Amino acid sequence: MTASLAMGQYGFYVWTSLAVFIVVLLVDTLAPLARRRRNLRELRARLARQENRRRPGTAPRNEPNP
Amino acid sequence: MANWVPLWLHRLGSPPVFYRFAGIVRPWALGLALVLGAAALYGGLFIAPADYQQGDAYRIIFIHVPSAWMSLFIYGVMAVAAFIGLVWRIKLAETVAMESAPIGAAFTLITLVTGSLWGKPMWGTWWTWDARLTSELVLLFIYFGIVGLYHSFEDRRQGARAAAFLVLVGAVNVPIVHFSVNWWNTLHQGSTVRLLGPSHIVASMLWPLLTMMAATKCYYIASLFGRVRADLIASEGGKAWVRDIALADDREAA
Numbered sequence: 001m002t003a004s005l006a007m008g009q010y011g012f013y014v015w016t017s018l019a020v021f022i023v024v025l026l027v028d029t030l031a032p033l034a035r036r037r038r039n040l041r042e043l044r045a046r047l048a049r050q051e052n053r054r055r056p057g058t059a060p061r062n063e064p065n066p
Numbered sequence: 067m068a069n070w071v072p073l074w075l076h077r078l079g080s081p082p083v084f085y086r087f088a089g090i091v092r093p094w095a096l097g098l099a100l101v102l103g104a105a106a107l108y109g110g111l112f113i114a115p116a117d118y119q120q121g122d123a124y125r126i127i128f129i130h131v132p133s134a135w136m137s138l139f140i141y142g143v144m145a146v147a148a149f150i151g152l153v154w155r156i157k158l159a160e161t162v163a164m165e166s167a168p169i170g171a172a173f174t175l176i177t178l179v180t181g182s183l184w185g186k187p188m189w190g191t192w193w194t195w196d197a198r199l200t201s202e203l204v205l206l207f208i209y210f211g212i213v214g215l216y217h218s219f220e221d222r223r224q225g226a227r228a229a230a231f232l233v234l235v236g237a238v239n240v241p242i243v244h245f246s247v248n249w250w251n252t253l254h255q256g257s258t259v260r261l262l263g264p265s266h267i268v269a270s271m272l273w274p275l276l277t278m279m280a281a282t283k284c285y286y287i288a289s290l291f292g293r294v295r296a297d298l299i300a301s302e303g304g305k306a307w308v309r310d311i312a313l314a315d316d317r318e319a320a
Contacts, residue, residue: 007123008116009121010121010187013123013186014122016183017129017179018107021129024175029289032289033292035296036295036296039300040299043303043308047313
């Protein structure tokens with residue numbers, strides 16, 4: 001097992017390649033998920049502000065504008 | 067053809083319908099990509115025999131070649147979507163084209179870095195300015211240019227249209243990358259796997275390669291759908307269906 005993990009004398013090149021492959025795709029997967037959550041959060045904040053402007057003084061309520 | 071097919075495609079082109087569809091398909095595509103990718107890596111790194119000339123260094127092929135295929139395949143999908151978006155002004159097609167570019171850039175980057183890591187022990191150099199390597203580097207810059215142009219406009223659709231033109235112009239580079247090993251004298255080896263005619267590879271090395279190809283295809287679907295969902299939330303933020311999603315998520319979180 002350790003012999004096949006060493007990849008002959010080329011362990012560094014093979015395992016670095018694998019690491020690059022995994023890290024780049026991991027970033028590519030996670031970035032849009034974070035972007036979607038951030039956009040939804042900003043949208044909720046904007047809706048709450050609009051609600052507050054429409055009926056000043058009341059606590060922001062989460063319902064679609066009529 | 068039965069007319070429910072075009073009808074279904076037409077409905078799928080509507081952002082809220084596609085958002086839901088993509089949300090259902092994405093986890094399955096990602097799961098399939100992980101299973102296939104793990105099988106391919108196990109087969110490629112541990113089961114397949116060492117190469118008679120390159121020893122174990124050749125095992126980089128199981129990452130490098132599927133990534134290189136994807137760097138060109140994604141460009142093809144992006145070009146078709148950009149063309150549809152430009153001609154028929156279908157918003158979803160523009161979004162698919164624009165959100166494909168970062169994934170294509172990711173695979174092109176992987177191709178260049180793993181190629182470099184393969185070149186050092188085999189060729190004795192990290193980099194050489196030959197046709198295959200240079201045209202693949204140009205491909206990376208084209209991807210960067212598309213992403214940059216899309217985000218440099220205040221109006222997203224205007225940005226998407228400008229970048230879609232760049233996609234179509236940049237498409238000339240795709241056949242150059244593909245045929246560069248035949249057209250020019252290069253350090254890079256020729257194609258190992260052929261669609262037409264026999265492949266120059268033994269079966270125990272071929273199946274991990276093809277399995278990884280399927281895994282990267284599934285990964286592309288998963289990543290694209292995740293990105294399109296994020297893009298639609300941002301660009302359709304003023305519409306009722308996105309507001310409903312934002313408020314429904316809020317209730318779930320509360």
